[in-house]
Amino acid sequence: DAGVTQSPTHLIKTRGQHVTLRCSPISGHKSVSWYQQVLGQGPQFIFQYYEKEERGRGNFPDRFSARQFPNYSSELNVNALLLGDSALYLCASSLAAGGYSPLHFGNGTRLTVT
């Protein structure tokens, strides 16, 4: 079991650019969630996807978008990057969107915006 995999591990972008982060869930998991973790803070919920449909959205601007593919992998896109978008972006997968499926987290993508 490879666990949740995220790519890339690190990324440096400049303000105004666009970024795409990728996540592959654990085999058999159909739900993917994205979190942003700013240094010194707990993770903050961005999106949840289940069966390719958005099931939840956190308090983030429309510059943030995501999608889930038929193989349940997911992409997080951020447009018009700001310095404040610098953070660790975590992806988590679970068997289902409901029930009591625990979240399995990836190692994250460290995004630095200069």
Added chain:
Amino acid sequence: AQRVTQPEKLLSVFKGAPVELKCNYSYSGSPELFWYVQYSRQRLQLLLRHISRESIKGFTADLNKGETSFHLKKPFAQEEDSAMYYCAPTRAGGTSYGKLTFGQGTILTVHP
């Protein structure tokens, strides 16, 4: 608005001492509550969840609905318990288990 408070940013104890990591929440409805842990150089992982009523690695957590608290306890701390601990409620039922509200976390250090 949902809010989670972990009042201690840092907590240090000696090996063998009892430890309690505090968590207070403000959440609409009846939330389900979790504790997640991140050991050094490892990914964030589930430690325990209220609904399971289980003890994991000697840790237990009691939900006090009157005080809206979900403190994590262990009677005898071990050095390998040193880690970052997050309290995280979510809305019970429905399809909201991917949406956790994390506290700021408590760094527990257990000294030999």
